Amino acid sequence: MSERQQDVALRCVHVEKSYPVQNELRVWRMLFGAEARGKMIHALRDISMSIPRGKIVGILGKNGAGKSTLLRVLGGVYQPTRGRVEAHGQIAGLFELGGMGNPHLTGREYATRYLRVMGAQQKDIPILLEDIQEFSELEEAFDHRVRTYSSGMGARLYFSTATALQNEIYLIDELLSVGDEHFQAKCWQRMRQRLLNGASGVLVTHDWTAVLKLCEQAHVIEQGRFVFSGPSDQVVVSYLKIRVPEATVARLSSCNLQSHVVHSGQDANILIWVDILEPAPVDLAISIETLRIGIGWEIVLLVNDIALAEQPGKYAVNVSISDLPLASGEYSLNLFLSRRKFAPQDATVIYDIRSWTIGNGYSLQVKGAVTSASAKLPYAVRRLGVEA
């Protein structure tokens, strides 16, 4: 094995996949080994990528873009029409998990069968089963038949089973969006832990927040082609394709500072210039977000519907946050000017945006001592029984 191969867990080169859709005489043609004919669907076109060891690469795409086909080709479920896939390690596919089991099996039987198929040692199986039962929180339902499970219970069983073994390569299809909030958090922790142990993976999803949280590098797939590849934040910008408003009614002035400095725990004042060009009820929404690619993305503060002004003019807008509850560090400051909503069903009219999601956000530097906590909550402490 060359040096190069050790660094790459999974690679695909010029992969194409197409299927015939019109099935006139298709079975006969297949039987006689003739080429498929008729209308073809080109699900994947010239896909090349490599997954470095220890990393998860994200693939963002809308329904029907070819995400799931790609994952199946990588997993060896489908043969590519052209090109090749090289895997250096055992692959665990976290897709269509429900489809592979017999619903008449109990959860325990399903897990046992899966572990055997994946080549687990007989002596390890009881320990793994215990782990699966505990992680899935199925408790006694683990011994009930899978067909009596709710979809959430099924998803918990499949995830717990597929990730019980430390595999080398994980292929993940939207899976981390199942279950309740608590179970999702557990799934994230388990995936992170598997990564720390050197696993690699591919995550296909339409949930760009998942890509930001788990992947450093990502691709956008559209109609079977990669249309953009790069660091996850840039990929998200490309995927979201949020139209930059023309800002004909109100705009965030171009003379605004690109970077603002404030201090943790102190009153923060940020000066923003806003031009209103036509009479309109202009509202401001503000979000402050952390963006640590591959580690975490988090909206820390979010406030909308702040009334600004109605009349045309140049305005100095003083944004103030008392006792700034942010820990020191780098944040992205995002501002949205929109038409005020007088009733919930009023249409959303956006006048101008500064946001990292369209690649033009401001940055916010919070100065202060480095803390272990991710926030600086205001509080008062005193001895019990002593009045304030």
Added chain:
Amino acid sequence: MDSRITLHEVSKIFPVGGMSGQELFSTAAQTASTGDKIAVARVSLTIQHGERLGIIGRNGAGKSTLLHMIAGLSSPTSGSIEINGKVTSVMTLGVGLRDDLSGRENIYVDGEIQGKTRHEVEQVINQIIAFADLGEFIDFPVRTYSTGMKGRLAFSMISHIDPEILIIDEALSVGDATFSAKATTRIKEICARGKIVIIVSHGMQSVKDICNRCLWMENGHVVMDGSPEAVTKAYIDSVRAADEAQLMEKFRNFIGVRSMQDGWAVKQVEIFNGEPGEQRFLLEAGQPTRLEVRAVTPVGETDSGVHVRITRLDDLLIFDECFPAEAFRLCDQSIGLEIEMTPLVLGSAIYRLDVSLEAGATVCAESSSIFEVFAFNPPRGGKPMLLYPITALAIPTDSLDEVR
């Protein structure tokens, strides 16, 4: 004559059965062994004219079964129902509509079913159409309507045929805010004419807006009967208590107290939320919140500390402070401190609260518990880590000409 409904000891029992073989012994065994499903248990009730009764309760509480019996769609297993007045019911909005007919044609058909002449229908049809506010869709087949549009048409129809007793099951949840407001006004008008309206709803606000009497049902029984304000409050409190119990059960592995060294113990950790401040595990964001810690540490241990951490369930550490224990020693030599957050600014999520007593870097005792934060009016467009106010003040500086 005024409308009136009297229920006397009304029960409805559904036999459980029809499952075969193995199934009966495995999954259905639990229900089968406890006997039949009692949907409504000996409910006695009198509803007078002018009453707008709201029925609330969890799924499966027997609300709909009771309504079906009053509407005459099913009969009670035992007990009697006496009704003075003609009952018009809308169990599922839109069910009575004929898909291939237009909205206008449906109004005529429905009028005839309700025993109105064509002439009578023609007198109100314009009102119905105006109220439903469907625009040109009124002449399109009903199958082209959205759920909300069907709901609007059905409500307009039944509310304009002068119902004496109107029964609505979860109807007002369809339609948008404007239509709900119109429907509420309309229901109040109907009641003002001495009629009866009964609604079943999961929306506490709509019950408070529409009704002047409220019934809370649980397991087929009437738990409470009174003013909408009192009953909805009691119901919300009970749901919150049940949710708290569920939360504690689910995370019981996370909850615990340990002492690693003699003379060190976390005695009590309590969270109080709201005014006047009840002990809670389910906390409302934006309310004043107080954390009380009572502990025991050896007297005179100068470097002992009380370490308080709040970690969101996905392992994000949000609060991490250490307080010198000696500063919080009470007269009885124990340690007692309170941390006040006025208001609570944590965003909606489940959190773990860890309190540990430390001598230098050594943990001598610790306690873990769980709490959940919910918000009634979270911001649109995301789920922030903190619900914290930001203000912005716009000061005009120049005329527009100078901008350009």
